[in-house]
Amino acid sequence: MKKVAITIGVLVVTACFLSGSVAFAGMPGADPDALWHYITKVSPYKEWSFWPDHQGMQPGRAPHGPLHKVYVNSCAVNSLRPPVQEGAIVVKENYSKAKELKAITVMYKVRGYNPNDGDWFWAKYTPEGAAKPFGKPTGCIGCHGTRSNNDFILVHEFK
Numbered sequence: 802m803k804k805v806a807i808t809i810g811v812l813v814v815t816a817c818f819l820s821g822s823v824a825f826a827g828m829p830g831a832d833p834d835a836l837w838h839y840i841t842k843v844s845p846y847k848e849w850s851f852w853p854d855h856q857g858m859q860p861g862r863a864p865h866g867p868l869h870k871v872y873v874n875s876c877a878v879n880s881l882r883p884p885v886q887e888g889a890i891v892v893k894e895n896y897s898k899a900k901e902l903k904a905i906t907v908m909y910k911v912r913g914y915n916p917n918d919g920d921w922f923w924a925k926y927t928p929e930g931a932a933k934p935f936g937k938p939t940g941c942i943g944c945h946g947t948r949s950n951n952d953f954i955l956v957h958e959f960k
């Protein structure tokens with residue numbers, strides 16, 4: 802039984818690593834327009850998964866708004882422990898109470914980009930894809946940094 806579990810673990814890691822290394826060629830750098838193109842055209846985030854413990858539309862807190870959905874790519878969802886693997890992307894759709902899409906906030910794991918704060922590239926987009934702020938905003942990092950031991954991720958608990 803133990804052996805099976807280990808084998809599955811290796812396969813999961815390898816799957817992300819392989820798809821990652823193939824995808825890395827086409828993966829964006831730490832650039833808001835390249836990242837927007839990637840998550841809307843190259844690998845549309847609406848085809849990704851949810852965290853097992855955070856599915857579909859969920860209530861949220863300030864500053865992100867009253868309702869949201871959080872999509873995660875395979876490198877994120879296949880990361881069993883923090884920190885998540887390189888290439889992991891988390892896309893959060895932020896909705897008004899009336900379920901109108903207001904903003905899209907994104908975290909993208911880029912190795913070496915910002916080692917002091919978890920190597921996350923942060924961006925907040927309008928629904929049309931205009932980014933502001935982006936990069937290493939002190940606001941995003943300050944608040945999410947309270948959970949640096951959970952890799953700055955708030956809606957999902959790594960076990």
Ligand code: HEC
Nearest residue numbers: 861862865893906907908923924925940941944954955956
């Ligand atoms: C004042 C605190 C605060 C600030 C500032 C903040 N966030 Fe968040 N963020 C949260 C909370 C709380 C959640 C959990 C979901 C919710 O309640 O909306 C969250 C969730 C997220 C998620 C989903 C992944 C996760 O952590 O679970 C993303 C992506 C995200 N925020 C991006 C950003 C970006 C980009 C910025 C800066 C533009 C930012 N956040 C600024 C508090 C904050």
